[in-house]
Amino acid sequence: MQLHRHTAPEFKTVSDFNLLPVQIFELDNGIKVHLLEAGSQEVAKIDFLFPAGSIQAAKSLLASVTSKAMIEGSEKYTSAEIAEKIDFYGAYIGQQTVFHNSVLTLISLSHFLPETLEVLEDIVKHPTFEQKEIDTILERRKQEYLIESDKVKTLAARAFTQNLYGKEHPYGNFVAQEAFDELTRDEIVDFHKKAYIPEGTHIIISGQPGKNIKSLLNKYFGHKWNTNSPLPDWKPEIFQGTEKEVFIPKADALQSAIKIGRPLFNKLHPDFHGIQILNTILGGYFGSRLMTNIREEKGLTYGISSFIMTYKHTGFLVISTDVRAENRELAVKEIFNEIKRLREETISEEELTLVRNFLSGDMIRNFDGPFATSDNYRGLIDLEIEPEYFNDFFNVLMRITAEGIKDLAQKYLQEADFITVVAGK
């Protein structure tokens, strides 16, 4: 048999996209539960989304420290006992604070859910917030903050969002060093009482939690344990930074971190799906324009990417890379060249097809199984978007044209809208 190694084998394109079905039900107290039941292992991941994000907290560190401190002692169990129990059942508890909610995650073997949920109930409803535990958390966080402040990448990222949204806006991500010394236990206790409440809380379950999951959740979380209404979802004026170029010197840096980006919009904007495709072409995959030019042709960096971040009320696009100081100007120039090419030249059918096929494969990867699907689904809750949204993206991906890409580039990739931040030398 003669092998044709020069010729690619036949292949099929992905022609449809199937999302795992999401079952939605309510607990007795109205908490909305989203269930993605699938998978071959008897394992479940449960995310609790409390209306307790940094926006509701309206004070630096308050939301994230409250979330961390909750698992450090409750009425029934000391901090050490909580840790012992969760470890003994082979489970994990994770916390993540974002702008509009705080997420408490439990990953557990399904047959231990009655035990692990019982511990979680006491953590959520009756945390004791001992001063000593708060101090430990603040001291660790402060050190991590200082270590992060030593990285050019972090310095550039902070300056970027602060310049985009201002230091006053929570989206600006500004934390003053004094904030670590100013947070009090009273504020944490008060915030917990007002934000860890049934109203406005969502639960997302993925995996195989078992047939009795609804009654289990009702037993531990279905009562009206707190009748407060959610804190206002503060939507402040978005300040637009006026600095087009920001430089943060760091004398001992061996590389400079570059962030070049522009403000965008949230997921509801009609161009959102299209701009995700445009972003992929620019810097969203290994074969992207930026990777090809700046890494694979010029060897200026280990990596370069562009990325779209969305929040409930807005979003941004940012290009990030680390290069040595003498290559900085060339890298910035080439980044703007690639942006210009997208505005001025029509993308070839070959490249567009490649990106379309890559992204459709990527969608299958991103939604492969219940856990991956739930991570993506979680991003829709803030804006009450239906899961149909992902099918809409798939349809846009199948139909977008080279002209459509160019129109988007002309609309959103104008140099005048971009800011450039460099940290290092």
Place this chain on the structure above:
Amino acid sequence: MINIEKRTLDNGLRVVVHVDRSTPLAAINILFNVGAKNEYPDKTGFAHLFEHLMFGGSKNIPSYDAPLQRVGGDNNAWTNNDVTNYYLTLPADNLETGFWLESDRMLELDFSEKSLEVQRKVVIEEYKQRYLNQPYGDIPLLVGPMAYKVHPYQWPTIGKDISHIENATLDDVKEFFFSHYAPNNAIMVVSGNVDPDHVFKLADKWFGDIPNRTIDKKTIPAEPEQTEERKTSVERNVPANMIHMVYHIGSRTDENFYTTDLLSDVLSNGPSSRLIQSLIKEQQLFSDINAYISGDHHPGLYTVTGRLLPSTSMEQAEQAIHNELDKISTEKVSDYELQKVKNKIESTLVFSEINFLNKAMNLAQFELLDKAENINLEVDKYRAVSAEGLLDIAQKTFKATNRSTLYYHSKG
């Protein structure tokens, strides 16, 4: 239970298949039995540089990435002390594209001066980004040469000295390829929504005519037993002091591996573990602390590493760690505590069986070390660990003469 089927082709390529019908995707994982330990002391960093060159086009296919992306695939690779591992995922219907691409780069690379020149620069930037321009990034560069005087584990995967990468020639690269990249020095695992017979047919078709090659089996010198305590102290521009201690232990295939692994879990797996409860929460000496083992194919290291709070002196920190290690070397771990770390391992193993790509990577490692089927014996091997065994290994491991300590001082 992970079901597998496997075959060995005439040229020595071992092919392992695991069917997982819960995904529409497939993975191909190819592991080459070459890592940093197979390098010569004056040409370090080659295995990793090579990993980069494997994406620069092969004999008959000018670009590796684009044809894979065109069929909805994605890929990456990593290199460590022992192996270089390449993996891709794609819609299962397009499996053959993966075979086409992977077999051509196993057959022969398109050795080009241009690709070498670019990837040399990229790796140098990677070296800076990961090791030199990060707080604490140079710890691996400092610890290796202290713990290993003879064995090549003394240099990190990125290389001992960046000049070795800067000076790499195309002839060096070709020689490295033909003495390590060969079907008889590789394991291929295919997992996901695939049919084993179809996979074996594709393997024959695409890999069957790749010639086996003579592998450079240079003797790797064994590290002599350490007989004196070693210490190194450095001062860096970082916000907090760190202490980093390593002890010599056995290899991944050592009969005591499972006991040694649980010995690190007792100290630091999970929030209830000893180091976290005692040194972070009760004594409040550290802001972060960790204990782990390397799992290297040759005798490796047991590491204890911690970041100090500003109020803790280096002497206090060191003493506090020694106290915990003394305790575990003199008092038997309770039945409850042993059961707890075993439960944790069991659930970790269940979680690791969720993802088809993860399973492919793990199966390749097991096949290389002995046989892929052994993956299903892991739980029983951990269950068999006893409290007496932990005590015995702790006593043998945590001796001052078996220890190297790095004191990483903050300049501030």
